[in-house]
Amino acid sequence: MSHRVAMLRGDTVYRVHWEPGTDLLVGVCHCGAEHDSEDPVALWDWLLSHPEGHDRG
């Protein structure tokens, strides 16, 4: 989505987008896989487990 902010330009950047007013976090791995969560601890666990569970379907 175009409105998502991306400031870092490295090859291995993990991103978590959060819209205050909702409770949802969207994690985006450097491989392109995405995952939603309401728990930042669980979401970091998912991101850092790359490539496990990061099939882009």
Add this chain to the structure above:
Amino acid sequence: MTFARNQWYVAAYGREIGRELFARTVLGEPLVFYRSEEGEVVALADRCVHRRYPLSESRLEGDTIVCGYHGFTYDKAGACVFVPGQARIPRTARVASYPVVEQDSFVWVWIGDRDRADRSRIPRAPWLADPGYTTVSGMEPLAARYELLVDNLMDLSHETYLHGGYIGTPEVANTPITTEVDEDNGVIYVSRHMADAACPPFYAKSTGIEGRITRWQDIEYHPPCLYLLHSRVAPVGVLPEPDGTDPHGFHVEVVYAITPETEHSTHDFWAVARDFALDDEGVSEFLRESNRTVVLQDVTALDLLERVIAAEPLGYQELSINIDTGGLAARRILKRMVAEASEVAPV
């Protein structure tokens, strides 16, 4: 968790180091600093090898320190060049010397294995020594572990509660946040980009912007020591150029250096640089006083938190919520740095 050794830390502002001996403890290591006759900064262990007397309480003679207890004399590299009452200088008579780099108004010191010190890895805060910016700065001692200051600075939602009336507006609290982690380079970036926000009176007055603004507030943390808060305001819709230059934006660069003193105390260096109203002393005074007030409010809260944590049993289970996404990333990278440093420590 303890310290991340084998890293660069800010030990002082360059202006603090002159021809007087200057003591400062970094990562539990007492250091003595001075400026040589040629102007370079020297850092040595602040304990005489003989009977541990603090060299900072001694005397500078040319480029040597003469211990104030028995006269052991050390050169810039920490080698003993004179011992009292005998001609032979014992082979082990030396104090450790520390790699030092003066950059961006700071004195950076390497705490760790000397041969691993790479000055190109020191993160930059170029605004602090840029004539295109005016900077106010200071340092406050914090009686709390450095991790508490990292937590504090990574989550700016505390602005609304701890610093009510100073910084933080409802729009800041209601703006989408993106947290990024560059795993290879060890950088954490938390962005708040407000496309259309009210212009706080301070910015309206000091920049001359009329009407609403595009306002960015971006945290860039280079663990363990350097924290940058890039604050950018511009008339609504005015963005940086594709090449990264930003001639139509107004910038306030807030810089913190988070340097552990001991396991329970921290040097809290802070600086605020701006690229507008450069010669307006009223603007400098406002930024100096408001930032110092905010830092002191943090100091009071974190000192209290340190006492609470120090007195509680191990294993307290904290709760992390969405606003902690960046703070959690910072903690993880710090933990990794501590682990890496202990892996290579000599046994």
